Amino acid sequence: MADIHATARPRSSAARICTILGFVFAVIAVFFLPPFFGLAGLILGIVGAVLGDKPLGWYAAAASVVGAILGMVIGAALMSS
Numbered sequence: 128m129a130d131i132h133a134t135a136r137p138r139s140s141a142a143r144i145c146t147i148l149g150f151v152f153a154v155i156a157v158f159f160l161p162p163f164f165g166l167a168g169l170i171l172g173i174v175g176a177v178l179g180d181k182p183l184g185w186y187a188a189a190a191s192v193v194g195a196i197l198g199m200v201i202g203a204a205l206m207s208s
Contacts, residue, residue, distance in 0.1 A: 142178035145171045149187030153194035161202065165195020 152168030168191025176184025 139178055142175045142180035142184065144175075145178065146175035146180045146184045146187045149175055149184065149191055153187065153190035156191060156194035157198045157201065159198075161195040161198030165191050165198070167191075168194065 149168045149172035152164045152171060156164035156168060169188050172184050172186070172188030172191055174184070175187060176182070178184075
């Protein structure tokens with residue numbers, strides 16, 4: 128009987144590190160330089176997912192986008208007051 132997971136990439140420690148950094152950058156993006164840290168977190172999340180850390184890599188990428196948007200909204204609200 129063939130293994131159904133033969134085509135799936137095994138999760139590597141590099142994939143997990145990229146995913147964790149993606150989540151960390153998502154949180155940093157809320158408070159500091161949202162476009163920069165949001166984009167960096169997005170890229171790291173995608174890299175983590177491609178290297179095999181699914182679905183957490185995709186969650187990190189999405190969290191980075193949300194963190195960047197939230198950070199920009201908060202920054203705009205603070206600047207306008």
